[in-house]
Amino acid sequence: MVTTLAYLPFRVVYAPTKVVGRVVVWLADGYRSGTLLERVLIFPSWAVLRGVFILGWSFALVLHAAARRAVERS
Numbered sequence: 001m002v003t004t005l006a007y008l009p010f011r012v013v014y015a016p017t018k019v020v021g022r023v024v025v026w027l028a029d030g031y032r033s034g035t036l037l038e039r040v041l042i043f044p045s046w047a048v049l050r051g052v053f054i055l056g057w058s059f060a061l062v063l064h065a066a067a068r069r070a071v072e073r074s
Contacts, residue, residue, distance in 0.1 A: 006070045010063040017056030024049050 027046040031039055 003071055006067040007064070010060055010067050013056055013063055014060045017053060017060055020049055020053045020056060024053050 024046060027042055027049065031042045031046060034042060
């Protein structure tokens with residue numbers, strides 16, 4: 001039970017970050033195969049979501065390390 005509660009903040013951040021990462025990959029694939037107009041339209045949303053993914057991934061790593069330390073202390 002304590003392990004589940006310790007890792008809960010990590011999972012709350014990790015799950016949406018994983019979905020955002022899949023959207024980033026989907027947009028990148030569309031960018032590579034798109035026309036010039038499609039590339040112009042895709043790039044801004046790809047750049048923003050890529051930034052959100054990087055921040056979420058970094059925060060999830062921090063939360064995972066904190067949960068690991070909390071479980072080891074118990």
